Amino acid sequence: MRSRDGNDNLSLRLCSIILFFSLTLNAGEYLVSYKYIVKDAILYNETMNISHAMKECYGTPQKELILENTSNGNLKKLISKNSEEFIEYIHKLGLNVEHNEITSNLQNSSTTILTLKTTCFKVDFNDNFARITPLK
Amino acid sequence: MKYSMLLIALLSVSSLIGAEHIHSPDTQAMKHIIEKTNAQLAHAHAQTAEARAETRKAQAHLAKANATAEQILKENKTIHISVVGQGVAPMNTSSPAQAYALAKRAAIADAYRAIAEKVKGVRIDGQDLIKNMMVKRSTIRTSVKAMVRNANIVETTFKEGLCEVEMEMIISHSDFVR
Numbered sequence: 001m002r003s004r005d006g007n008d009n010l011s012l013r014l015c016s017i018i019l020f021f022s023l024t025l026n027a028g029e030y031l032v033s034y035k036y037i038v039k040d041a042i043l044y045n046e047t048m049n050i051s052h053a054m055k056e057c058y059g060t061p062q063k064e065l066i067l068e069n070t071s072n073g074n075l076k077k078l079i080s081k082n083s084e085e086f087i088e089y090i091h092k093l094g095l096n097v098e099h100n101e102i103t104s105n106l107q108n109s110s111t112t113i114l115t116l117k118t119t120c121f122k123v124d125f126n127d128n129f130a131r132i133t134p135l136k
Numbered sequence: 137m138k139y140s141m142l143l144i145a146l147l148s149v150s151s152l153i154g155a156e157h158i159h160s161p162d163t164q165a166m167k168h169i170i171e172k173t174n175a176q177l178a179h180a181h182a183q184t185a186e187a188r189a190e191t192r193k194a195q196a197h198l199a200k201a202n203a204t205a206e207q208i209l210k211e212n213k214t215i216h217i218s219v220v221g222q223g224v225a226p227m228n229t230s231s232p233a234q235a236y237a238l239a240k241r242a243a244i245a246d247a248y249r250a251i252a253e254k255v256k257g258v259r260i261d262g263q264d265l266i267k268n269m270m271v272k273r274s275t276i277r278t279s280v281k282a283m284v285r286n287a288n289i290v291e292t293t294f295k296e297g298l299c300e301v302e303m304e305m306i307i308s309h310s311d312f313v314r
Contacts, residue, residue, distance in 0.1 A: 038245040041224045043238045084237075091244070094285025099249040103276040112245045 028123050029053040029135075030075050034090055034116040040109055049118075050076050057120035059135035065089045069130040075123055078130055086132075090116050093134060215307045217254055218290070221247025223299045239299035240292060247303040252282035255307065 031053050036046040067085065071077035079086050096117065101110040124131040223242025225235035258278050265273040284305070291302040 036241065036245065038223070038242045041222060041242055041246065042226050043223070043242045043245075046241070092286060092288075094283055095248065097245075097248045097252045097280060097282050097284055099252065099278075099280040101278045105274060112249050114245050114248060 028073075028075075028125075029057045030121045030123055031118050032090075032116070032121050033118040034087070034095075036114050038112040038114075044111075048079070050079065053120055057122070057135045059120065061122060061133040062093070062136050064131055064133040067130050067132065069125055069128060073125045075130075089132075093119070211309050213309060216304065217251055217307065218302065218304045219247050219250035219254065221245070221250060221301045221303060223301070225297050225299070235297065236294050236299065239294065239297065240301060243292075243299040243301040244289070244303070247301050248284050248287065249280060251284050251287055251303065251305055252280045255284075256280065256282040 029052070031049075031051050033049045034047070037044040065086070067078060067082045069078060071081065093116065096115045098113040098115070099110065101108065120135045122133045122135055124133075221243040223239045223244070223246055225239035229235040229238065258280055261277040261279075263273075263275045263277075264271060287303050287305040289301055290304050293300045
């Protein structure tokens with residue numbers, strides 16, 4: 001009714017507020033950690049932990065990863081669907097390498113542990129894609 | 137009696153002369169052997185001198201290489217590191233694709249280890265237990281701890297359950313100075 005009276009300003013404000021909240025509510029901060037263990041050249045264990053950040057994360061956004069979003073704001077589902085791509089991306093970010101090798105009486109055994117320490121990721125879910133950015 | 141004494145004297149003289157005649161070729165042979173051994177010794181001396189010269193050359197080459205390795209880490213220079221990691225698929229995989237994926241993951245970890253070893257170095261610890269003049273246990277422990285980032289996969293091959301991943305990384309001076 002008001003718009004008919006020429007009060008366009010209020011409707012514009014309302015629209016912009018709705019748009020802003022729809023964008024910000026879909027953006028979230030997540031804590032992700034990843035670890036995998038290789039024993040004697042065979043993959044032994046692989047773990048990835050994902051959780052919502054309980055506190056606000058601080059840091060500057062690093063290089064982003066864009067994934068196709070078909071999981072309605074669920075990061076776990078999104079990552080499980082694009083696990084290979086996400087793990088490759090994590091490798092590029094940097095992993096801590098810990099390798100121990102023991103040769104006892106000419107018998108060799110080795111353990112390699114690759115770890116991504118708990119890192120905060122800012123995730124923006126949009127209609128067709130999700131933008132994942134680590135904060136460091 | 138006189139004749140017998142004369143005979144004995146004659147015999148002894150003849151035996152002495154005979155002995156001289158017998159011994160003379162032996163001494164010649166000995167001389168020959170000594171000459172030979174001397175020649176061999178001289179040859180061995182020459183060989184050791186050559187070997188020493190070669191080791192000196194190798195040491196100089198190593199020193200040069202070390203000097204260049206130190207120079208690479210200077211400003212505006214990069215190091216290109218290339219490694220090959222190997223991984224094996226576990227026995228109880230449900231499909232060849234899973235075997236490939238797991239073996240590749242293991243190979244990547246091995247390649248990361250190799251990169252860390254090249255860049256940061258390896259800590260080595262050895263221990264030998266000797267009891268009653270016999271080696272009871274011999275243990276060598278190696279460990280690497282590093283943080284690797286920006287390593288890229290160049291090539292992946294999977295053959296007969298063994299996965300090989302070639303990875304490369306370019307290190308620049310600015311990566312270390314932050």
